[in-house]
Every structure is written in structure tokens, then in C-alpha cells.
Amino acid sequence: MRISRRIALALPAAALALAVGAANAQDTMKLKIGTEGAYPPFNNLTADGTLEGFDVDIARALCEEMKADCEFVTQDWDGIIPALQAGKFDAIIASMSITEDRKKEVDFTDKYYNTPPAIVAPKDSDIKGVTKEDLAGKTIGAQGSTTHSTYAEQTFADSDVKLYPTAEEYKLDIISGRLDAVIDDVIVLEEFLKSDEGACCKQIGTVTPVESIYGPGIGIAIRKGEDALREKLNAAITAIRANGKYKEVNDKYFSFDAYGD
Known part of the structure; x- marks a missing residue:
């Protein structure tokens, strides 16, 4: 029981x-x-x-x-x-x-x-800085639909800005010599420069973010x-x-x- x-x-x-x-x-x-x-x-x-x-x-x-x-x-x-x-x-x-x-x-x-954006160019580039004047006449790559592409299109009015679906695609074009420079987050570009493929290139400098474009x-x-x-x-x-x-x-x-x- x-x-x-x-x-x-x-x-x-x-x-x-x-x-x-x-x-x-x-x-x-x-x-x-x-x-x-x-x-x-x-x-x-x-x-x-x-x-x-x-x-x-x-x-x-x-x-x-x-x-x-x-x-x-x-x-x-x-x-x-x-x-x-x-x-x-x-x-x-x-x-x-x-x-x-x-x-x-x-x-x-x-x-x-x-983190700030940066500009990278081939090692033999004559680009000296990251201003509109420094990049006049150059072809610049950026990933489309990003703050970096918006900044490039609004700032580098005297340059040819080419947009890519992914970062990997603009990297291929700068490696092959089809671009004079690229813009992206400084960390992304530093990682690229550390790679074997990135041996082609050097960092020109960082860009002061414009808050109206990049936000907080x-x-x-x-x-x-x-x-x-x-x-x-x-x-x-x-x-x-x-x-x-x-x-x-x-x-x-x-x-x-x-x-x-």
C-alpha cells in the first residue's frame, strides 16, 4: 500500500x-x-x-x-x-x-x-594621399551598396568609381591591375595586405569618416x-x-x- x-x-x-x-x-x-x-x-x-x-x-x-x-x-x-x-x-x-x-x-x-575606412593602391602607385585631388583621374573600386561606395561616389567626383558585388571581386581587379585604388574598412584592407594576394599593394592612408555617410x-x-x-x-x-x-x-x-x- x-x-x-x-x-x-x-x-x-x-x-x-x-x-x-x-x-x-x-x-x-x-x-x-x-x-x-x-x-x-x-x-x-x-x-x-x-x-x-x-x-x-x-x-x-x-x-x-x-x-x-x-x-x-x-x-x-x-x-x-x-x-x-x-x-x-x-x-x-x-x-x-x-x-x-x-x-x-x-x-x-x-x-x-x-573602425575607419582606408585607401589601398598598388605598390608602384604614385597616389600620395586620400583626398579628392589625390585620386583625381584614378579608377577606384568599392563594394556596392556600402557606406564606402557612397563615400567614394560623393567624394571622388573626378575619379571613375567602379562598384562590385563583393569585396573579393574588387580585390581580384586591383591584383590584376584593373584598378588604381580601392576603399573599404581599414581592417578588411589590412587583412588583405597580410595575405599572399595582398603583396601587390600598400595602404595609402585612412579616411576620416563623414558621419552623414558613415553614421556613428x-x-x-x-x-x-x-x-x-x-x-x-x-x-x-x-x-x-x-x-x-x-x-x-x-x-x-x-x-x-x-x-x-
Whole structure:
């Protein structure tokens, strides 16, 4: 009689534990993170299909901080905002600058890094600086639909600005001598110069970012009106800055604090 009573008492407790476990599983935040996968060292898809880079590791750190179950989705840069709006993923963590034009289409978190653009040219180039006058008459490459391409088109009015779908494609053209210079994030270009292919070229200098073009830094884009998600991501950015996780990721890639001022 005692045995059967114990079993009877245990059954409701077991049922309650299962119910609590199911509720907790349902409460776990599930997020799909969109990234390009073609912008090393920030995000890159390796030959075996592995995603790596600063953006990717920061995303993982934020997901861990939020106790969220995150999945990555790769998307071509030109279609990344439409894909977010269509629900293909919930957030873009892909080195996207916070700009006024983009804020008309998406909402942004606070910045999670801020590094300047730079100009790179072939080693035998006669380009001396990064001004409009320095680059007059030159052919300049940039990845299209980026703040760098916007800056190049608005600033280098006396140059021929050529736009490319990815950074890898403009790199091929400067290596082969079809470009006089390229503009991109300083970290992306420094990584290129360290590679075997980058032996062709040298850095001319960095460009002072124009805030009306570059905005206050790089943020995470989310769909309009998703304020609760933005607040959670902002809190997670603040937390990983404070607990040392951001520095751990940062130091894996850079010798300075990419967060900026």
C-alpha cells in the first residue's frame, strides 16, 4: 500500500517537472542571424561551409549572453535588408553601418564596433594621399551598396568609381591591375595586405569618416518596431563589454579596441 501511494505521489511531481521543462524550452529565445559570409575578417564562409569572423563571434557571444538559441543564415549583401524584412532572419550582424538612409528601412541597436575606412593602391602607385585631388583621374573600386561606395561616389567626383558585388571581386581587379585604388574598412584592407594576394599593394592612408555617410558606427539591424529585441541586444552588447567577453573576441582579431570612442 505504501509503495503504490509513493508512486501515486511521484506521478504528479514528474508531470509537473515535465511541464516546467516544456515551458522553459518554449521560453528560450530563438533567433536567426543574417550575415554575408564574404567579408573577412568580419564574416567569412570557409571552403568547408564554416562561418567565422569577428561579426560571427560577437553574434555568438550576444546569443550566449541572452541565453538565445541562434542560427546563422548567409545572404548576399545586396539583398540582405529585403531578406530581413521578408522574415528570412531576425537580425543582421554583418558589419552594417548605422546610416540615416538605412534607418528608414530597419531599426538598429547601439554600435558594436567602429573602425575607419582606408585607401589601398598598388605598390608602384604614385597616389600620395586620400583626398579628392589625390585620386583625381584614378579608377577606384568599392563594394556596392556600402557606406564606402557612397563615400567614394560623393567624394571622388573626378575619379571613375567602379562598384562590385563583393569585396573579393574588387580585390581580384586591383591584383590584376584593373584598378588604381580601392576603399573599404581599414581592417578588411589590412587583412588583405597580410595575405599572399595582398603583396601587390600598400595602404595609402585612412579616411576620416563623414558621419552623414558613415553614421556613428556598426550596429545590428532588426525589423522596424521590434523594440523588445533591440533592448535585449543592447543590454547584451553592454554586458559583454563589461564582462570581458567582447575583449576576448576583439583580441582574437585585432591589436586595438575595435569598439572605438
